[in-house]
Amino acid sequence: MINTVILSWTTFIYFAAFAFYLVRMVSVRERWGRLGAATARIGLFAHTAALILRWVASYQMGMGHAPLSNLYESLIFFAWSIMALYLIVEWRTKSRSLGTFVVPVAFLCMAFASLSPNISSRIQPLIPALQSNWLTSHVITCFMGYAAFTVAFATGLMALLKGMERRARTGDGSAIYGKNANPSPMNFIRLIPAPGILDELIYQSTVLGFVFLTIGIMTGSIWAHYAWGAYWSWDPKETWSLITWLVYAVMLHARHVRGWRGQRMAVMAIIGFICVLITYLGVNYLPGLHSYQ
Amino acid sequence: MSKKNPVRTFFASVKLAIVLLVLISMASILGTLIPQQEAAGPFINRLSPSVADILRGLQLFNIFHSPWFIILLALLALNLVVCSLNRVPLAWTRFRQKSEPDRDDLFETIPPDQVVVKETSLSEETDRLEKLLGKKDRVGRKDMDDRSYLYVEKGAYSYFGVYCVHLSILVMMAGVIIGSFLGFEGYMDITEGESSAVVALQGGRGAKNLDFAIRCDRFFIDFYENGAPKTYRSDLTFLKAGSTVQSSSVLVNHPASFAGMRFYQASYGMIPTGDPVMTVALDDKKIKDVQVAVGMEFEIPEKKAKVEMTRVEENLMGMGPAVKLSIQSPAGHIQFWVFQAIEQIMQANPGILEQVTLFNPGLFEPYVFSLGQAGSRYYTGLQVTRDPGVPVVAAGAALMMIGLMIVFFCSHRQIWIRLDTRGEKTRISITGKSNRDAVGLNREIRKLLDAVILNRESAT
Ligand code: HEM
Numbered sequence A: 001m002i003n004t005v006i007l008s009w010t011t012f013i014y015f016a017a018f019a020f021y022l023v024r025m026v027s028v029r030e031r032w033g034r035l036g037a038a039t040a041r042i043g044l045f046a047h048t049a050a051l052i053l054r055w056v057a058s059y060q061m062g063m064g065h066a067p068l069s070n071l072y073e074s075l076i077f078f079a080w081s082i083m084a085l086y087l088i089v090e091w092r093t094k095s096r097s098l099g100t101f102v103v104p105v106a107f108l109c110m111a112f113a114s115l116s117p118n119i120s121s122r123i124q125p126l127i128p129a130l131q132s133n134w135l136t137s138h139v140i141t142c143f144m145g146y147a148a149f150t151v152a153f154a155t156g157l158m159a160l161l162k163g164m165e166r167r168a169r170t171g172d173g174s175a176i177y178g179k180n181a182n183p184s185p186m187n188f189i190r191l192i193p194a195p196g197i198l199d200e201l202i203y204q205s206t207v208l209g210f211v212f213l214t215i216g217i218m219t220g221s222i223w224a225h226y227a228w229g230a231y232w233s234w235d236p237k238e239t240w241s242l243i244t245w246l247v248y249a250v251m252l253h254a255r256h257v258r259g260w261r262g263q264r265m266a267v268m269a270i271i272g273f274i275c276v277l278i279t280y281l282g283v284n285y286l287p288g289l290h291s292y293q
Numbered sequence B: 001m002s003k004k005n006p007v008r009t010f011f012a013s014v015k016l017a018i019v020l021l022v023l024i025s026m027a028s029i030l031g032t033l034i035p036q037q038e039a040a041g042p043f044i045n046r047l048s049p050s051v052a053d054i055l056r057g058l059q060l061f062n063i064f065h066s067p068w069f070i071i072l073l074a075l076l077a078l079n080l081v082v083c084s085l086n087r088v089p090l091a092w093t094r095f096r097q098k099s100e101p102d103r104d105d106l107f108e109t110i111p112p113d114q115v116v117v118k119e120t121s122l123s124e125e126t127d128r129l130e131k132l133l134g135k136k137d138r139v140g141r142k143d144m145d146d147r148s149y150l151y152v153e154k155g156a157y158s159y160f161g162v163y164c165v166h167l168s169i170l171v172m173m174a175g176v177i178i179g180s181f182l183g184f185e186g187y188m189d190i191t192e193g194e195s196s197a198v199v200a201l202q203g204g205r206g207a208k209n210l211d212f213a214i215r216c217d218r219f220f221i222d223f224y225e226n227g228a229p230k231t232y233r234s235d236l237t238f239l240k241a242g243s244t245v246q247s248s249s250v251l252v253n254h255p256a257s258f259a260g261m262r263f264y265q266a267s268y269g270m271i272p273t274g275d276p277v278m279t280v281a282l283d284d285k286k287i288k289d290v291q292v293a294v295g296m297e298f299e300i301p302e303k304k305a306k307v308e309m310t311r312v313e314e315n316l317m318g319m320g321p322a323v324k325l326s327i328q329s330p331a332g333h334i335q336f337w338v339f340q341a342i343e344q345i346m347q348a349n350p351g352i353l354e355q356v357t358l359f360n361p362g363l364f365e366p367y368v369f370s371l372g373q374a375g376s377r378y379y380t381g382l383q384v385t386r387d388p389g390v391p392v393v394a395a396g397a398a399l400m401m402i403g404l405m406i407v408f409f410c411s412h413r414q415i416w417i418r419l420d421t422r423g424e425k426t427r428i429s430i431t432g433k434s435n436r437d438a439v440g441l442n443r444e445i446r447k448l449l450d451a452v453i454l455n456r457e458s459a460t
Helices: A002-027 A030-060 A071-093 A099-115 A133-170 A185-190 A195-227 A236-256 A263-280 B006-012 B014-033 B037-046 B049-057 B067-096 B122-133 B156-182 B342-348 B390-409 B438-454
Strands: B115-118 B140-143 B147-154 B184-191 B195-201 B207-223 B229-240 B243-251 B256-258 B261-271 B277-282 B285-291 B297-300 B305-313 B322-329 B332-339 B367-372 B377-386 B413-422 B425-434
Touching (some): A002 A071, A099 A133, A133 A185, A133 A195, A195 A263, A195 B390, A236 A263, B037 B049, B229 B377, B332 B342, B332 B367, B425 B438
Antiparallel strands (some): B256 B261, B277 B285, B297 B305, B305 B322, B413 B425
16 A cells, blocks of 8 residues: 555655764764755655555545554554654754654654564554544544653663763863864764753653643543543553653652752653553553553 | 651652652552452462462552552552642742832843843833733832832742642542442343343442343444454443333443443343254355244355255254255255254264265355354343542543643743833843743743834734
């Protein structure tokens, strides 16, 4: 089908965008950054078109539903949310360093969706339990949240790398600086924005993710209320979403009340993201109502 | 706070909150790794009895309903209450505290780009700015001989956002408690055409008699072309003292409500009614069901064939029920037996169909005949719940959303403006404070400055 063809092309486009962003960091030449940004935009455009085509195709096949109903579609949508949010952040912050860390996550999602032999890319009809508008809002809000947490995670990685710079400087770091003409890992790190900016970005994206995850859990509960007769049943996926939510709640409290900043917040963003991954994919290996088949 | 009761100090601390949230998370992780409740059975069997006893003693097979987990939640609630009680007065003070317009101290360190000098007179400029800042009763103003001050604030309510969020957690907990004491969950299976007034309570906690009955008029199931289920639907009638009160269709995702309970489509099944039925299949797809009786005739139009049941045996040669078919078609006349237990017969006597073609139910190719205990009827499996806590939990959720919006997207902004005469000219200085959104405050100050410079009527 045409939409899956476009989606596999999008996978390569994202890889190219990642490569350009990476070359920018290593070579310290902004034109690679511009190339990366343009490529990422083309990728997102193709991605969006493919999603719409897929949606239309499902109607033509007589089982019209939003392309959010199985693991393939959810991975594709996750990648879409990540790229959309990233390009917004890039535009708002006017900084392209984050691309090197976020775009590969979107690429990996796409590649996993296209290449894993266990994941079917066919449009499948909705079984009765999935026929609900609450499900659509549930999936959309959850993945918006996950995308924001992905940005926080990638920024966290950057903050940790940036921390290495400071450690190198307090050691005998002075020798490493000077000639920025020859590509060195330290150049790479130097292009990462200042810790204060990273910290703010981690916080902002965590807040965004937290709000969306909260709405996601609520819409999920409403759906469960209509589908299973219980808004909460401690099913592994539900439980893990609660754990993720609590971890981010701890993170926000640690910042707001105990004044955590910088590296500690970066570590929390990474722990939180691991919880997101378990909630999203890990629980499929645990028994429960939610696992994608 | 140091003089206060140490217990209160302990429960007011945010450190305790973080510890509790981490503990609850860890307990929940355990709850997803160890099979819980009914699912725990096979897992327990694989453990040595002593280990199983220890885990059971710690209630690790039912963590989410165990007393220690509930105690953790109760401690969190207590923590929230005490912490909020300690802090709300402060938020209230901050909310009520109106700043004086003439805060000269704030202008001491003001950056030069927040100062504008204009040709207009002091009073004219002050009036214009006052209008620019908003409604008259919300703007504080103080005029002196050679100076004027303006003050405006907004979003002071944002100090309460956090308490909205925290209160919402308590409200939701209350909803859960109400539900667990006043609610119930159970199941009822109702065969098509019959009615029932008994709910089997979950977890073998006995039965509950309803003061009304539910009749299943019809159970309906529909498939997609690929065989995946498309719709499960039960048409139900609610009866009180024998007369119809309400008719509802229940689908997955569309429960019916009656008498404060909800009825969900949970499962379905077949109950054999005993009448034997002959099924004709083509490529594993059922195309026809025919009632079994001697002399019964039916047609297969695609082959211009006429089929007749010539004999019906309860137990043919010790191999169970069987029907003899006689088929007339343009291809000729054939006869053979169709056994109900053909699978078992084939297993017990491999190759029998080749040896005794008379026993081959697929002799009239490509059709395959089978004999079943069909004539079965559907029953619908309904889940019945009553949970009076749901509206409370929903209210809590709404409160939480409102709270989060206030916490994250509103802020308390205060803006002070000082105007003083510089000879013929007027000097205007603008500064402000914000509790969490310095960027937004800065943007607002810039807008005001622009409006002042350009003599615009509104700041946006
Ligand atoms: C699951 C439970 C909880 C959630 C979802 C939650 C949520 C929040 C949120 C969203 C904030 C604002 C953070 C920010 O501005 O970045 C906050 C602040 C705060 N929370 Fe919680 N909270 C929870 C439990 C608790 C508990 C048990 C305590 C008890 C001590 C507590 C004490 C505080 C305090 C003191 C603040 C700062 C308030 C201020 O601005 O002065 N929280 N909470």
